[in-house]
Amino acid sequence: MSAHTNVLTVTQLNTYVKSILEGDRNLQVVYVQGEISNFTDHYRSGHLYFSLKDSGGVIKAVMFAGNARRLRFKPEDGMKVLACGRVSLYEVTGQYQFYVNELQPVGAGALAIAFEQLKSRLEKEGLFAEERKKALPRCPERIGVVTSPTGAAVRDILNILSRRWPLSEVVLCPVLVQGEEAAPQIAEAIARFNREKAADVLIVGRGGGSIEDLWAFNEECVARAVAESKIPVISAVGHETDFTICDFVADLRAPTPSAAAELAVPDRGEVLRNLLHTDEILRNSLQNRMNLERQKLDRVTMALGESLNQPLEKNRQKLSRLMAQLDALSPLKVLSRGYAVVKKEDGAVLENASEAVPDEILHLRLKNGALKCRVLEQEQV
Structure with a gap:
């Protein structure tokens, strides 16, 4: 080794190699397709660490929390993906690696994968089980509606409720129904209805749209809020062919918001x-x-x-x-045959002639009338 040999420290060498890699414009925006392996999710930091491999090689990869939060699906070992990022070197270990900014599944879309992943997980927890679903009240006094205050869905719901069962009071909790802030607002509205016991049944939903438009109703926080609701929930998201996670967790799924309003209350005409x-x-x-x-x-x-x-x-x-x-x-009957009743002055009935004396006054009672007679003499019969 000559006196003019340039001796580098390990750190200097790693720094030099890193500068070469980062100085190559071809390595600053690179698309790499491969299969995920050795996937690790650092829950505290939010960073994702994994390898990308194919039949001929492997490269270490990292996706920092800021980029990882934007993912619509959860990466898993064995999943084929297309990654976009830059190539650099981690000086502490001397490991050259791929710093991923964006990640997309190859084949099925990221949203479709995210949908199936969450659906499978919640189903295993029993959140879709029929035995946990609550019956709807027959004639609710108050109906809670969680939807956008400006969309066609709320107009359809209000019109149908007022026509079918005007006795019910409608309580509207306006929320965003798409975008990053939509899911937390929907979940909080459901929780608030429960805290304040402000309704007998809830209609949660929106009109139709793309899978991206409806995605708030596929978020886990909304699914948990529906599952924890003590108030029966009717999910009314999109059109008849649209299905969301909210539909599976809800106590009843309606194909449209209008159908949800019809299911929530009886028809007053039919009731009459x-x-x-x-x-x-x-x-x-x-x-x-x-x-x-x-x-x-x-x-x-x-x-x-x-x-x-x-x-x-x-x-x-x-x-x-x-x-x-x-x-x-009857004595009268006897008298009618010509007989008479004889009485003395004192009223005693005379039965024998010997009981009368000459010159004695006797009274005779005949059939008709009476006689007052004097006894002349006795005759023996």
Whole structure:
């Protein structure tokens, strides 16, 4: 080794190599396609560490928290991705690596993967289970609506609710329904309705749109808020063919916001028709019961009358016999045959001629009238 040999420290060498890599414009914006392996998510820092590999080689990669937060899916080992970033060297370890700014799945879109990842995780937790879904009240007094205050969805919901069941009070909690701030606002609105017990049923949703437009309803915070709600939730996101995570967690999924309003309340016209039909059934049933009871009463009355008439008739016949006997024994009956009743002055009935004395005054009672007589003499018969 000559005296003119330039001896470098390790740090100087790493710094020099790093400057060469970072000075190459071709390495500042690089697209690399490969398969993720050795994936590590540092939850505290938010940085993602992994390797990208193909059949011929491997490169270390890192994605810092600021870029990682923008990901719509969770990277996993074995996932094929297209990464965009720059090549540099980490001086502490002397490891050359790929600093990733953007990451996209190869094949299925990032949102589709994120959707399936969250759907699978929540399903395993039991958040979609039918047995945990709550029944809707038949006639809610207050209906909470969580949606944009300016969209067509809220107008459709309000129109249908006022037409079908105007007795209900509608409580609107306006929120953003797309964009980064939408999901936290929706989740907080659901939680607030529960804290204040401000509704009997909730309609959560918006009109149709692209998967990006509807993405707030695929966020985990919204799914958790719906799952934790003590108030039954109707999810009404997009059109009939659109499905979101919110739909799976909700107690009931409506294909559209308009359909959600129809499911939330009964139709007053139908209720009125049912009431009239029920009234008719009750009236007919009551009339039939009254007729039946009246027939029973008539039979009982007839039987009672017969049971009372039998002894009465017997007594009437007996009375007639006694009256006939009494009539036959009546003194008046005897007098009518030409006999007379003789009484003394003191009213004593005279039965024997020997009881009278000459010149005694006697009274004779005839059939018609009476005589006052004087005794002339006694005759023995």
